Amino acid sequence: MASSVDFESLRPSPADVRVVTSDGSTIAAHSSVLASASPVLERMIEVSARIRILGASPDAVAAFLRFLYSPREATAGEWGEAAMAAHGAALLALAHAHRVPWLKRRAEEDVAASLTADRAVDALKLARLCDAPRLYLWCVRLAGKDLAAVELSEGWRFAGRHDAALQVDLLRLLHDADQRKKRWERERASQDVYRQLSDAMASLDRAFTEASPCDDDGSGACTARQGIVQLVRHLAGCGNKGGGGGGCPHCKRIFQLLRLHSSVCDRTEPCRVPLCSNLKTKMQAEKVDKTWRLLVKKVARAGVMATLDNREVPEIVKRSWAKYNSGGSRSRAARFR
């Protein structure tokens, strides 16, 4: 029982406040401890030496007070672990209501760590009431992973009967997360395309500007180069070009690559890539459209990113990466989980 908790013995001075709990039992405690731990309790004690802490079971209130007496137990010790496991949600609410931030953080972590799909809706409600954003995020993530299990939970059914707004909120968050994921996947797929185009630009450049014969180093660069040379030869000899390489798909492809090259080519001296200067003049005269300008910008950016990815990493950076990957990353990862 809560009333049997002996806080009196924890301090040399006699207990001078009584904490009344929801079942009417009282706990003797020290005003100095409570007031220094919580500004809310401090104000209550200024008004009366008999204060009420309701809205949680007497055992949870006793655990809350014990944490205020010995904060260290929140981070170390078996008792702290057991109390968090038994009263985590109540402790989060009590710490929030009485403005004890360190205990609120600890309880939030604990509730999040032991979260299961069947309790996700209750925890979401708690997170909203207690302004606990990390717990909120955890609930949404868990619901996203296993919505079917969440929908089977008592919390979900209860929300359907009494708090439909909560269900709508959760579904909207899941929908937004899903949209974000799809957008990200689309973005990644288009980045791959820009990267491939940028590689094609590099091959085109090498094929016509490097004087040395192709030394196949096994990277496939030589094959790509030969392919491009063949395509350009085809363009020169094809009888089905049409306007801008319109008729033949091969011609169309190489024509667009040459056009893209002349858009990204910044040589001041005459360029040896076929049609480069002609296309430059033509595009300046005709003014290219917005979509093409955006494409050019993205391909150029992909080229810069590829250069950065392929550059030689300084030894000092390599060493710190190795250190990061071997040592502290596990605890860092655990912190972020």
Ligand SMILES: [Zn+2]
């Ligand atoms: Zn053709």
Ligand SMILES: [Zn+2]
């Ligand atoms: Zn050029």
